Amino acid sequence: NQALNQVLEGLANDSIEVVDLTQVLNEDTPVIQLPEPFVNTSSFKSTQISKYDATGPVCYWNDLTLGEHCGTHFDAPNHWISGKENDSVDKIPAKRLIGEARVINIKAKSEENPDYCLTVEDIREYEAGYGEIPKDSWVLLYTGWSEYVNGDKFFNIDENGLSHTPGFTPEASKLLVERDILGVGVETVGTDAGIAHTFNPPFPSHHFMHEANKYGLAQLTNLDKLPPKGAILIAAPLKIEHGSGSPMRAIALV
Amino acid sequence: NQALNQVLEGLANDSIEVVDLTQVLNEDTPVIQLPEPFVNTSSFKSTQISKYDATGPVCYWNDLTLGEHCGTHFDAPNHWISGKENDSVDKIPAKRLIGEARVINIKAKSEENPDYCLTVEDIREYEAGYGEIPKDSWVLLYTGWSEYVNGDKFFNIDENGLSHTPGFTPEASKLLVERDILGVGVETVGTDAGIAHTFNPPFPSHHFMHEANKYGLAQLTNLDKLPPKGAILIAAPLKIEHGSGSPMRAIALV
Ligand SMILES: Nc1ccccc1C(=O)C(=O)O
Ligand SMILES: Nc1ccccc1C(=O)C(=O)O
Numbered sequence: 001n002q003a004l005n006q007v008l009e010g011l012a013n014d015s016i017e018v019v020d021l022t023q024v025l026n027e028d029t030p031v032i033q034l035p036e037p038f039v040n041t042s043s044f045k046s047t048q049i050s051k052y053d054a055t056g057p058v059c060y061w062n063d064l065t066l067g068e069h070c071g072t073h074f075d076a077p078n079h080w081i082s083g084k085e086n087d088s089v090d091k092i093p094a095k096r097l098i099g100e101a102r103v104i105n106i107k108a109k110s111e112e113n114p115d116y117c118l119t120v121e122d123i124r125e126y127e128a129g130y131g132e133i134p135k136d137s138w139v140l141l142y143t144g145w146s147e148y149v150n151g152d153k154f155f156n157i158d159e160n161g162l163s164h165t166p167g168f169t170p171e172a173s174k175l176l177v178e179r180d181i182l183g184v185g186v187e188t189v190g191t192d193a194g195i196a197h198t199f200n201p202p203f204p205s206h207h208f209m210h211e212a213n214k215y216g217l218a219q220l221t222n223l224d225k226l227p228p229k230g231a232i233l234i235a236a237p238l239k240i241e242h243g244s245g246s247p248m249r250a251i252a253l254v
Numbered sequence: 255n256q257a258l259n260q261v262l263e264g265l266a267n268d269s270i271e272v273v274d275l276t277q278v279l280n281e282d283t284p285v286i287q288l289p290e291p292f293v294n295t296s297s298f299k300s301t302q303i304s305k306y307d308a309t310g311p312v313c314y315w316n317d318l319t320l321g322e323h324c325g326t327h328f329d330a331p332n333h334w335i336s337g338k339e340n341d342s343v344d345k346i347p348a349k350r351l352i353g354e355a356r357v358i359n360i361k362a363k364s365e366e367n368p369d370y371c372l373t374v375e376d377i378r379e380y381e382a383g384y385g386e387i388p389k390d391s392w393v394l395l396y397t398g399w400s401e402y403v404n405g406d407k408f409f410n411i412d413e414n415g416l417s418h419t420p421g422f423t424p425e426a427s428k429l430l431v432e433r434d435i436l437g438v439g440v441e442t443v444g445t446d447a448g449i450a451h452t453f454n455p456p457f458p459s460h461h462f463m464h465e466a467n468k469y470g471l472a473q474l475t476n477l478d479k480l481p482p483k484g485a486i487l488i489a490a491p492l493k494i495e496h497g498s499g500s501p502m503r504a505i506a507l508v
Contacts, residue, residue, distance in 0.1 A: 001270060003260035004486050004507055008354050010257050012390070020348035026495035039309040042317040046494065049321070052335045055293040058457060059333055061498045063296040067303070067317045072493070079313055081306045094274035094505050100262050136266070203312060232258050236490030236503035239326070240300070241280035244315045249490035249503070251348050253258055 007253070021185075021220045021233070021250040022072045023149055029071040030154055030219075032189045033163070035197065041067030068245045074237035075183075075191060075206065075216030079244040083210030089243035092215070099182045100137040101233040101252055102130070103226050106166065110143040114156050114164040117193050118172040130229045135180040138217065138233045141166070146187040146221035156194065167193025170204035177208050183215030185233070185250075187223060191216035217250060226252055261507070275439075275474045275487070275504040276326045277403055283325040284408055284473075286443045287417070289451065295321030322499045328491035329437075329445060329460065329470030333498040337464030343497035346469070353436045354391040355487040355506055356384070357480050360420065364397040368410050368418040371447050372426040384483045389434040392471065392487045395420070399441040400475035410448065421447025424458035431462050437469030439487070439504075441477060445470035471504060480506055 010016030023029065031043045045065040050056020068089075069075065077086030104126045109116045118141060123133070133139060143166045148154040156164045165188045168176075176184060184191055184205060191205040201207045209216055217235055232253040237246035264270030277283065285297045299319040304310025322343075323329065331340030358380045363370045372395060377387070387393060397420045402408040410418045419442045422430075430438065438445055438459060445459040455461045463470055471489055486507040491500035 001264070001484065001508075003257055003264050003270065004484060006257035007261060007486060010255070011349065011352060016255060016257065018347075018349040018352060020493070022348075022493045024344050024493050024495050025497075037308060037311070038313075039303055041303055041315060046497070049293055049295055052338060054291060057291070058335045058460070059292075059498070060335075060338070061295060061322050061333060062494075063319065063321045064494070065317065065319050068315050079315060081312045081314075084306060084314070090278050093272075094276075095265065095272040097503075097505065098265060098272060206312070230255065230258060232261060234488055234490070234505070236488070236505065238492075238501050238503060239274070239276045239278050240316075240318070241278050243279075243300070244313070247492050249351075249492060251351065251488070251490065254255075 017254045019222050019225045019252040019254050021222050021252055023219050023221050025071045025247065028150060030149065030189055031067060031070050033155065041069050044070055066247060068240065068243055071247050072219045072250055073245055074235055074248045075218065075245045076243060077210040077213045080206045080210035082207045083213065086210065086213040089237050089246050090239045090241050096182055097235045099233060100134060100229065101140055101226055101231040102133050102137045103140045103142050103223060103228050105142045107142055107144040110166040114166060115193060115195055116166045117169040119169050120171045120175050123172055123175055133179045133181060137181050138183060138185055139176055139181050140185040140220065140223055142223040143187055146223065154189065163194030165194035167196055168205040170199065170201065170208065173205050173208040177212045177214065181214065183209055183217065185217035185220050187220050188218065190218050220250055226254060271508045273476050273479045273506040273508050275476050275506055277473050277475050279325045279501065282404055284403065284443055285321060285324050287409065295323050298324055320501060322494065322497055325501050326473040326504055327499055328489055328502045329472065329499045330497060331464040331467045334460045334464035336461045337467065340464060340467040343491050343500050344493045344495050350436055351489045353487060354388060354483065355394055355480055355485040356387050356391045357394045357396050357477060357482050359396045361396055361398040364420040368420065369447060369449055370420045371423040373423050374425045374429050377426055377429055387433045387435060391435050392437060392439055393430055393435050394439040394474065394477055396477040397441055400477065417448030419448040421450055422459040424453065424455065424462065427459050427462040431466045431468065435468065437463055437471065439471035439474050441474050442472065444472050474504055480508060
């Protein structure tokens with residue numbers, strides 16, 4: 001295939017760049033902190049098996065504990081009650097993990113108002129500049145939030161214990177479902193705003209995306225290294241049987 | 255980028271196919287069984303957090319336990335004592351996860367002799383047909399072993415407790431290092447033959463590849479759906495800090 005040969009050439013001569021959209025996984029990797037009655041997920045933990053020693057003279061390796069929604073991760077449709085009859089992470093065709101990245105920049109708006117949620121007008125403005133969002137693309141919300149990953153601003157919790165981080169309005173999520181995208185990607189801990197449990201419906205991005213058998217990508221980084229259109233994003237969750245999602249590697253070709 | 259646009263078009267019109275090289279992860283996923291004094295790795299375990307119930311009214315999710323070398327997985331150079339100063343899995347540039355797949359077929363030979371190891375002659379014969387193995391390619395050993403994943407033949411253990419599965423001769427591994435490939439990929443539980451602990455050096459594929467800062471891919475499937483050359487393989491391990499490897503998603507564009 002000629003296109004594939006050209007990609008191999010482009011990688012070899014650096015005219016195609018590979019951007020790693022993945023945060024490092026370690027014991028400091030943040031996991032979502034949901035209010036009661038929710039039980040929360042495990043954070044990442046690594047336990048050494050052997051390190052060139054008596055229990056493994058030639059090798060080093062570890063065992064891991066982590067949640068399906070820990071670190072840079074993938075939300076499958078069955079993660080949400082509205083998508084409970086839709087695909088688990090192992091059932092998603094590999095083809096539907098790969099698509100064009102469409103990056104919408106709401107960094108300035110999110111800096112001014114950390115509760116900022118993408119609106120239908122933001123989408124129309126993006127489309128006026130870059131064309132209608134195509135079917136089977138990944139829509140990425142660039143907020144700048146990945147810079148805060150190890151600081152207080154990542155959760156941005158107020159004196160009442162509420163988290164203030166950006167997300168999607170219900171109307172924007174509905175329009176993206178109409179566009180028939182693969183799913184949405186964000187830099188924040190999850191695909192909904194920090195206060196989205198107070199929205200109607202609660203967690204509208206999860207609700208509308210997963211209801212339509214679409215996916216979510218959370219805790220991405222390096223979105224500032226992507227153009228507004230034209231990059232290829234490969235989302236690579238583990239193939240966990242019946243899984244609701246998975247920690248993943250996310251990579252873009254630019 | 256024109257090549258990237260052509261790939262997006264090819265995906266949309268099905269002239270490019272996406273082949274999933276990943277085995278499903280579940281509690282039956284086999285993990286390597288090493289002889290004493292080795293301590294072995296954990297197998298995969300999933301523990302439900304919530305399922306649209308009191309502890310998570312709107313969501314379903316699980317916590318996981320698994321080894322870095324469980325299921326379809328990636329071996330980083332620091333997995334082996336010969337590569338202990340080389341890269342951990344999080345330090346590998348994303349660009350080095352993507353390369354041309356070069357598939358060498360030793361299925362008939364492995365069926366006849368389950369201890370069969372790839373030879374220098376096999377590589378020369380492949381190269382006579384398909385050209386010299388290029389720098390930064392993935393060399394995949396097609397043995398047919400993925401079909402056995404949930405049966406006794408996967409480990410193929412004899413009456414003395416020895417496992418008989420195919421792998422690489424030390425000389426073949428050295429030649430592949432000379433070719434400056436990204437690494438090797440196999441369908442078996444690890445990148446060395448079942449009896450490779452008796453070889454000189456022990457586990458030669460691990461020894462020579464990781465010494466040269468090269469990688470291993472284990473427990474792949476669907477290699478029969480790849481051409482001998484020209485497919486693009488994307489190996490996507492988790493970005494585990496200091497990790498010796500990772501369960502992964504492996505995907506090919508054909
Ligand atoms: N918002 C949520 C509510 C309940 C469970 C998980 C989430 C996530 O965002 C997640 O998938 O990380
Ligand atoms: N051969 C081995 C010896 C010791 C530890 C691990 C291995 C593997 O193959 C592996 O990485 O699955």
